Amino acid sequence: MADATLKKIIKYDEEYYMACFGKRVPLVADHGKGVYLYGTDGKKYMDMIGGIAVNTLGHAHSKLTKAVADQAKKxxxxxxxxxxxxxxxxxxxxxxxxxxxxxxxxxxxxxxxxxxxxxxxxxxxxxxxxxxxxxxxxxxxxxxxxxxxxxxxxxxxxxxxxxxxxxxxxxxxxxxxxxxxxxxxxxxxxxxxxxxxxxxxxxxxxxxxxxxxxxxxxxxxxxxxxxxxxxxxxxxxxxxxxxxxxxxxxxxxxxxxxxxxxxxxxxxxxxxxxxxxxxxxxxxxxxxxxxxxxxxxxxxxxxxAELLKNVTETGAWIQEKLQKVAKKTKKISDVRGKGFLIGIELTSDSAADIKMKLFEKGFLVSSIGANVIRIAPPLILTKTQASKFVTALQDVLLGKE
Ligand SMILES: Cc1ncc(COP(=O)(O)O)c(C=O)c1O
Structure with a gap:
């Protein structure tokens, strides 16, 4: 049933929407909670791109939704x-x-x-x-x-x-x-x-x-x-x-x-x-x-919520872990950025491919050009959550299913 929504929306998008975004990642966002986004097919994704640096507080944050709802009523x-x-x-x-x-x-x-x-x-x-x-x-x-x-x-x-x-x-x-x-x-x-x-x-x-x-x-x-x-x-x-x-x-x-x-x-x-x-x-x-x-x-x-502290500490921690993944896999040539805006440059031109493999594992990232993966997660992301992403990326780079 949910798959039917995905199919229908992709078909309508091709038919009715200007082709500015080309073929998109096959996810119809249904709802989100915290750093997770859920598709209409019920699948759960860790949102490591946060609407391209937009979802500062993640999805459905109680204070943000309350502020919007309260203001909408006024x-x-x-x-x-x-x-x-x-x-x-x-x-x-x-x-x-x-x-x-x-x-x-x-x-x-x-x-x-x-x-x-x-x-x-x-x-x-x-x-x-x-x-x-x-x-x-x-x-x-x-x-x-x-x-x-x-x-x-x-x-x-x-x-x-x-x-x-x-x-x-x-x-x-x-x-x-x-x-x-x-x-x-x-x-x-x-x-x-x-x-x-x-x-x-x-x-x-x-x-x-x-x-x-x-x-x-x-x-x-x-x-x-x-x-x-x-x-x-x-x-x-x-x-x-x-x-x-x-x-x-x-x-x-x-x-x-x-x-x-x-x-x-x-x-x-x-x-x-x-x-x-x-x-x-x-x-x-x-x-x-x-x-x-x-x-x-x-x-x-x-x-x-002292989110700046979280971004500084967790951001540095992610970069440190990614450097280890680079050493282990030899598939990353550079890790750069600050806080929660990080670019992962790959040794081959496979960013779009890696993005799709991460998607299949339940992680959303963006690919820039041929060889850079960008992450810009919500500022509420914890180290425990981030470590799941790091492990998934390592697995993908090592070709583990
Ligand atoms: C540095 C910078 N300036 C401007 C823009 C344009 O912003 P918008 O897409 O909201 O018009 C972007 C969007 O990615 C950006 O990264």
């Missing part, structure tokens, strides 16, 4: 003509946790980055010195909208959809000289991820980020950090920039902020926030009461 949406308590309180909370003084809410990572790009350009325009050029990194990923594909340093995302938005220049990642060579008097911002998640989980070097910050300050260039994937505790600190000893001028957030309810956010200093005057920017849904109530529940739970 008011799901009201437009931004009026004040909205969860929106204001979540903005206050994010300011208290960060370098920022002001917040604007959007609905997704791409939309948060759109806001960040627009804010940077608006800031220099309003100062009377327009500087529209933005430097980003090759192999970066900033989203799928027209501005964010233009910001993304990977041609395959841009070329089919040209003409692309002008004003972006791409330079090698982790190379300060490349930035210095590309910057000129038109450069208003440099936009970077601190871990390039979508291109294989590549962390930025500490010295590089320090040097970029110094270069930006010296040359009056804004530093935008895209924390869509790394933010909200994912790397073991609430924001990844905290681990680099810098303060950005603008950051974008999304993914994990509301634990699965769509939300995005742009955070900036008071000075930079002058880039938006009344009427310059807006969003119908952005920052609505439902999303912000969910965001508040997530942020409060990260604090009260």
């Amino acid at each position: 008011v799901i949406h009201c437009c931004n003509y009026y004040y909205n308590e969860p929106q204001t309180l979540l903005a206050k909370k994010l300011v208290e946790l960060s370098f920022a003084d002001k917040v604007f809410f959007a609905n997704s990572g791409a939309e948060a980055n759109e806001g960040a790009i627009k804010l940077a350009r608006g800031y220099w325009y309003k100062k009377g010195t327009p500087k529209p050029k933005i430097i980003t990194a090759t192999m970066s990923f900033h989203g799928r909208t027209m501005a964010t594909i233009a910001a993304t340093g990977q041609e395959k995302f841009r070329t089919p959809f040209g003409p692309n938005l002008p004003g972006f220049e791409y330079v090698a990642y982790n190379d300060i000289e490349a930035i210095k060579n590309a910057a000129d008097k038109e450069t208003g911002a440099i936009m970077l991820e601190l871990i390039q998640g979508e291109s294989g989980v590549h962390p930025a070097d500490y010295d590089y980020v320090q040097a970029v910050r110094k270069f930006c300050t010296k040359n009056k260039i804004l530093l935008i950090i895209d924390e869509v994937q790394t933010g909200v505790g994912r790397t073991g600190t609430f924001f990844a920039y905290e681990q680099y000893g810098i303060k950005p001028d603008i950051i974008s957030l999304a993914k994990g902020l509301a634990g699965g309810v769509p939300v995005g956010a742009v955070l900036a200093t008071n000075e930079v926030a002058t880039g938006f005057a009344p009427g310059d920017h807006g969003s119908t849904f952005g920052g609505n009461p439902l999303a912000c109530a969910a965001g508040l529940a997530v942020v409060n739970e990260i604090e009260s």
Whole structure:
């Protein structure tokens, strides 16, 4: 019976849904609990990808579902003509946790980055010195909208959809000289991820980020950090920039902020926030009461359950165990990342194959490119649970059924 649902949905998906996702992993998510997701066929999966760094508190977390249900009973949406308590309180909370003084809410990572790009350009325009050029990194990923594909340093995302938005220049990642060579008097911002998640989980070097910050300050260039994937505790600190000893001028957030309810956010200093005057920017849904109530529940739970400590400790423990698996199997060439954002590079181009074998064993991961497995589990994952994943991966790499 349950198998019939799987078959039906796959058939309908092929018939009615745009082919953007190609052939998907054969799982129709029915419900979840904690770090586990259950298919309509009743099978249980340990969710080691967490909706790609979204399900911060896992599935069906009692505090998150209560916050969403309570808010839904009161008011799901009201437009931004009026004040909205969860929106204001979540903005206050994010300011208290960060370098920022002001917040604007959007609905997704791409939309948060759109806001960040627009804010940077608006800031220099309003100062009377327009500087529209933005430097980003090759192999970066900033989203799928027209501005964010233009910001993304990977041609395959841009070329089919040209003409692309002008004003972006791409330079090698982790190379300060490349930035210095590309910057000129038109450069208003440099936009970077601190871990390039979508291109294989590549962390930025500490010295590089320090040097970029110094270069930006010296040359009056804004530093935008895209924390869509790394933010909200994912790397073991609430924001990844905290681990680099810098303060950005603008950051974008999304993914994990509301634990699965769509939300995005742009955070900036008071000075930079002058880039938006009344009427310059807006969003119908952005920052609505439902999303912000969910965001508040997530942020409060990260604090009260000490999840950052768990991410730091368990994340380091997973990497240590994976290094052992690498030694034993000789099938892993690199393990990298921070906290609960980990890339496992394989010695052969078999990431998609390994992903499917893990799926058959009841574990959900993502494959990036030909040879990287990425995990981004809920921040509530325990060592006991993680050890089951490590054992399963080792078995798969050793060819054990
Ligand atoms: C660093 C980064 N920026 C932006 C985005 C786009 O976010 P969204 O898919 O919510 O638009 C992503 C998504 O993977 C991302 O990883």
